[in-house]
Amino acid sequence: MKSLSGLIALLAPLIRGRGPFGRRRTAAPVPFAVLFDRFREVLERHNRAMECIADMGEKLGGDYLFDITYLKDAYAELSGSMAAVLSGFDAITQGRYARLGEIFRSLDSEIRRHVYHTASPPGHLVLFYGEINGSNAHEVGGKNASLAGVKNGTGLRVPDGFVVTVRAYDAFIRHNGIDGKIARLEGEDACQEEALQEIRDMIREGEMPLSVVGTLNAALKKLKETCGGEFFLAVRSSAEEEDGELSFAGQFETVLNVPPESRALQEAYKEVVASLFSPKALAYLQQGGGSAGRMKMAVGCLRMVDAVSGGVAYSTGPRGEERVFISAAWGLGKSVVEGQTDADFYAVSKEAGYAVIERRIGKKETRMTACERGGICTEAIPPALAGQAALTGGQIHELAEAAVLIETHFRGPQDIEWAFGKGGLLTILQARPLLVTASGPSTTPPFGHGPGSRQDSRTGEEVARLRGLSVQRGAGAGRVFVLRQMDDLATLPRGAVLVARNDSSHFIRAMPYVSAIITDVGSPVSHMASLCREFRVPALVNTGTATRTLAHGREVTVQVDDEGTATVYEGSVREVLDRAAAAAPRMEDLHEFRRKRYVVRYISPLRLIDPLQDDFTPEGCRTLHDILRFIHEKSVLHLVEEARNSRSESAPVKLELSVPAGIVAIDIGGGLSPDILKGKASFEQVSSLPLRAFLKGMLHPGAWSADAVPLKAGDFFSSMMRMPDIVSGPVQHTGCNLAVISRDYMNVSLHLGYHYTVLDSYCNGNARNNHVYFRFSGGATDRVKRVRRIRLIASVLRELGFSVSIKEDLLIARLSNTGQAEMERTLTALGRLTAYTRQLDAVLHDDGAVERYAEHFLEGLGFLHEVS
Amino acid sequence: MDTRRIMVIDDERIVGDMAKMALEQDGYAVETFLNGEAALARMKETHFDVVVTDLKMKGIDGMEVLRTVKERYPETKVIMITAFANLDTAIEALRGDVFDFFPKPVRIKELKASIVCALNRQG
Numbered sequence: 007m008k009s010l011s012g013l014i015a016l017l018a019p020l021i022r023g024r025g026p027f028g029r030r031r032t033a034a035p036v037p038f039a040v041l042f043d044r045f046r047e048v049l050e051r052h053n054r055a056m057e058c059i060a061d062m063g064e065k066l067g068g069d070y071l072f073d074i075t076y077l078k079d080a081y082a083e084l085s086g087s088m089a090a091v092l093s094g095f096d097a098i099t100q101g102r103y104a105r106l107g108e109i110f111r112s113l114d115s116e117i118r119r120h121v122y123h124t125a126s127p128p129g130h131l132v133l134f135y136g137e138i139n140g141s142n143a144h145e146v147g148g149k150n151a152s153l154a155g156v157k158n159g160t161g162l163r164v165p166d167g168f169v170v171t172v173r174a175y176d177a178f179i180r181h182n183g184i185d186g187k188i189a190r191l192e193g194e195d196a197c198q199e200e201a202l203q204e205i206r207d208m209i210r211e212g213e214m215p216l217s218v219v220g221t222l223n224a225a226l227k228k229l230k231e232t233c234g235g236e237f238f239l240a241v242r243s244s245a246e247e248e249d250g251e252l253s254f255a256g257q258f259e260t261v262l263n264v265p266p267e268s269r270a271l272q273e274a275y276k277e278v279v280a281s282l283f284s285p286k287a288l289a290y291l292q293q294g295g296g297s298a299g300r301m302k303m304a305v306g307c308l309r310m311v312d313a314v315s316g317g318v319a320y321s322t323g324p325r326g327e328e329r330v331f332i333s334a335a336w337g338l339g340k341s342v343v344e345g346q347t348d349a350d351f352y353a354v355s356k357e358a359g360y361a362v363i364e365r366r367i368g369k370k371e372t373r374m375t376a377c378e379r380g381g382i383c384t385e386a387i388p389p390a391l392a393g394q395a396a397l398t399g400g401q402i403h404e405l406a407e408a409a410v411l412i413e414t415h416f417r418g419p420q421d422i423e424w425a426f427g428k429g430g431l432l433t434i435l436q437a438r439p440l441l442v443t444a445s446g447p448s449t450t451p452p453f454g455h456g457p458g459s460r461q462d463s464r465t466g467e468e469v470a471r472l473r474g475l476s477v478q479r480g481a482g483a484g485r486v487f488v489l490r491q492m493d494d495l496a497t498l499p500r501g502a503v504l505v506a507r508n509d510s511s512h513f514i515r516a517m518p519y520v521s522a523i524i525t526d527v528g529s530p531v532s533h534m535a536s537l538c539r540e541f542r543v544p545a546l547v548n549t550g551t552a553t554r555t556l557a558h559g560r561e562v563t564v565q566v567d568d569e570g571t572a573t574v575y576e577g578s579v580r581e582v583l584d585r586a587a588a589a590a591p592r593m594e595d596l597h598e599f600r601r602k603r604y605v606v607r608y609i610s611p612l613r614l615i616d617p618l619q620d621d622f623t624p625e626g627c628r629t630l631h632d633i634l635r636f637i638h639e640k641s642v643l644h645l646v647e648e649a650r651n652s653r654s655e656s657a658p659v660k661l662e663l664s665v666p667a668g669i670v671a672i673d674i675g676g677g678l679s680p681d682i683l684k685g686k687a688s689f690e691q692v693s694s695l696p697l698r699a700f701l702k703g704m705l706h707p708g709a710w711s712a713d714a715v716p717l718k719a720g721d722f723f724s725s726m727m728r729m730p731d732i733v734s735g736p737v738q739h740t741g742c743n744l745a746v747i748s749r750d751y752m753n754v755s756l757h758l759g760y761h762y763t764v765l766d767s768y769c770n771g772n773a774r775n776n777h778v779y780f781r782f783s784g785g786a787t788d789r790v791k792r793v794r795r796i797r798l799i800a801s802v803l804r805e806l807g808f809s810v811s812i813k814e815d816l817l818i819a820r821l822s823n824t825g826q827a828e829m830e831r832t833l834t835a836l837g838r839l840t841a842y843t844r845q846l847d848a849v850l851h852d853d854g855a856v857e858r859y860a861e862h863f864l865e866g867l868g869f870l871h872e873v874s
Numbered sequence: 875m876d877t878r879r880i881m882v883i884d885d886e887r888i889v890g891d892m893a894k895m896a897l898e899q900d901g902y903a904v905e906t907f908l909n910g911e912a913a914l915a916r917m918k919e920t921h922f923d924v925v926v927t928d929l930k931m932k933g934i935d936g937m938e939v940l941r942t943v944k945e946r947y948p949e950t951k952v953i954m955i956t957a958f959a960n961l962d963t964a965i966e967a968l969r970g971d972v973f974d975f976f977p978k979p980v981r982i983k984e985l986k987a988s989i990v991c992a993l994n995r996q997g
Contacts, residue, residue, distance in 0.1 A: 069982055
């Protein structure tokens with residue numbers, strides 16, 4: 007980027023010397039020339055930040071061995087670039103988007119906490135769900151932040167309530183002198199049962215600091231006013247996502263049906279916080295490579311829903327099926343997530359209409375309900391009701407629709423807890439990301455039937471075939487251990503095949519040691535199911551008969567497929583195990599990898615795509631990439647707005663071209679013919695040498711037209727045709743393609759479809775001053791296709807003589823010291839390339855296509871060279 | 875041919891985990907260690923064809939691993955990786971007869987190519 011800043015210095019006097027663009031207008035203290043210089047400075051820093059993000063994306067993508075030193079250094083540079091962009095942007099917009107700085111600081115502190123392990127900044131003790139947003143979400147833990155996202159982002163009903171934050175946790179722990187004990191836990195090996203017990207006791211006997219009690223009481227009072235009438239609270243854990251993407255499904259305490267009184271709430275709070283130090287939770291944490299003591303807990307206090315029916319919904323099947331999976335039971339959904347009862351199961355189409363594709367009504371013998379005086383009761387269900395569906399057709403439809411909405415909001419599959427209350431209203435109790443494992447063809451082997459496949463007369467013989475609900479495919483071998491009571495878990499031998507009546511999140515302590523899990527009753531959407539998928543333990547639930555079919559102590563090999571079958575073979579069968587292991591693991595399966603690259607979620611994803619959407623606001627920015635996108639868009643708009651307000655010759659002019667490129671030009675000296683009228687100019691009236699050459703390429707017959715590219719997605723193409731009426735329309739709501747031009751210069755920001763192009767060029771008779779800077783990024787399709795497109799553009803640009811650097815799907819190309827005629831030819835080629843490639847990634851189906859399209863394009867250029 | 879054995883030593887777990895997954899996919903037997911002490915102890919028990927070691931570690935560092943391997947197991951090739959690459963460390967490593975030297979982050983494809991090359995050199 008040094009060359010660009012040098013160019014700014016070089017160009018400024020050249021541009022300034024040419025025209026009347028610097029004329030001041032009375033209302034604006036900042037001359038346009040100064041504003042434009044600042045704009046270019048912002049662009050330059052913006053480029054640097056984009057390069058940092060792309061570099062991190064590449065190095066943390068799984069193709070490199072990296073360590074924490076890289077992460078620290080890379081983020082230090084990115085953070086510095088971001089701060090510089092923001093200060094430049096602030097100067098341009100005169101502080102209009104001060105909120106953006108706050109959003110950045112919040113993301114920055116969150117990222118620093120992960121990368122450098124810095125302390126949480128001061129914040130709130132209590133936050134109501136309606137108050138939770140991007141800048142304070144880190145204070146409420148993962149689950150609460152998600153629930154607030156459901157409430158504030160989708161408008162679906164969630165229970166009224168508030169969160170006792172991580173800061174309150176810190177205050178409570180310090181106030182009772184527990185912090186020292188916790189610090190000593192860190193780094194030590196295994197679960198030190200005694201130390202943990204001591205910490206739990208200190209928490210239960212601890213005293214809440216006065217400041218926390220005062221805030222808690224005020225929040226309770228406010229909640230009572232909101233809710234009116236009699237109600238109880240569900241007090242739920244929400245641990246910080248300190249250690250990566252662990253789900254913590256069912257690992258911490260939830261206290262249900264707590265009276266809304268200060269003392270009772272404090273007791274429940276302490277119970278939930280103490281569960282952070284349970285052996286079960288710590289075993290889970292350590293198995294995932296985490297360490298005790300570093301994680302903190304926020305606690306959600308929500309109004310209990312008097313549930314008629316409840317359960318879990320997956321917005322996408324756990325193996326990526328395009329269906330909503332629903333498990334439902336009578337009463338509280340707790341019985342489903344704990345796998346304590348049989349449940350109804352539905353697979354529902356995600357298409358509008360939400361047709362039920364699969365239905366299985368379970369025999370729900372018990373239900374959990376809120377007791378009148380607090381606490382939870384389990385009661386038997388009358389036989390007549392047990393076999394009845396817990397949901398009506400309308401409720402299934404409503405739930406599926408809600409699940410799809412939540413998935414759309416969070417941009418990924420979700421694991422959702424829900425309840426229908428006595429009034430028939432749907433309430434969302436929790437949403438968290440769902441781990442989806444890649445699906446594959448069924449691997450049920452024809453084993454035991456082929457010649458030579460048996461290792462002795464019995465080994466390899468099929469001894470049972472159980473039908474149930476598949477949780478995690480795979481194979482494992484070991485001795486069958488039929489669990490009769492939970493306490494027996496302590497005597498489970500290593501490598502056993504665990505066979506149990508119910509599924510249970512308590513099995514987490516056994517997960518490192520079991521080869522497979524099979525249960526009589528259970529749900530593929532329970533906490534245990536999440537944990538099995540997370541740790542890749544082959545598991546089948548709801549077989550009905552496993553505890554009776556499989557003999558305790560027998561050595562077997564179990565293979566679970568995706569279709570709900572567990573095939574059980576006699577003995578340890580190497581071939582079955584090998585075949586299951588052959589499904590290649592991915593870097594993403596490595597906990598350490600996920601943990602270290604966890605911060606990428608705050609950096610790379612681009613969520614803020616369409617400036618026409620309502621959430622194209624500072625508050626809509628969830629990542630640093632979003633912030634950069636926002637800054638680029640608003641900087642361009644601001645420049646146009648300032649130019650328009652100036653009513654001078656540098657007022658924006660709409661280019662009326664034969665293709666709907668939607669470009670607005672700001673002339674800062676000799677870039678347009680003086681005879682333009684009503685803010686509109688034709689191609690012939692463009693006198694800027696570089697822009698004219700560039701447009702010539704865009705307008706080349708066939709370059710823009712879709713004929714050259716066999717598009718599959720019509721709607722994708724139509725999205726590019728959006729032509730913002732920026733001159734007459736309300737500026738703040740339009741996407742903008744802008745060209746700031748003089749006779750010899752252009753700076754173009756193009757947003758065609760979902761691609762972002764920045765082009766900066768100086769072009770006249772003096773070859774030494776001439777240059778082109780070309781940056782290309784973004785894309786609406788998947789990463790593979792975007793990378794293919796970048797490779798295509800790179801190969802063409804290299805043919806044109808550019809020096810090209812590529813990181814992920816960001817491309818930067820430079821060319822300088824080139825004569826005018828060659829420059830114009832090159833810019834024309836760039837114009838054609840820009841038009842040609844704007845929709846290409848939608849059709850680059852394989853790597854070979856890159857070469858074909860590149861050749862096709864270069865052949866076309868040959869023709870262009872001949873005629874130009 | 876017997877499965878070739880690779881040892882990876884790095885005080886950050888992620889480096890060993892990622893290297894193990896990537897190299898096992900190519901059919902190598904891989905063992906990982908978080909410090910030089912445990913790694914050298916293991917070398918007494920079994921032979922490794924290639925040792926990939928971090929340079930800067932607490933206790934026994936990469937240079938000491940290199941020296942020990944050259945002295946006791948001259949057939950074993952050592953590849954050094956470091957986040958703190960500079961000319962001095964590179965020269966020092968080369969003097970110690972390191973087979974290859976990579977600054978971190980290191981592209982896994984390049985590391986694999988270097989390992990193939992080291993194994994070919996051993997014959």
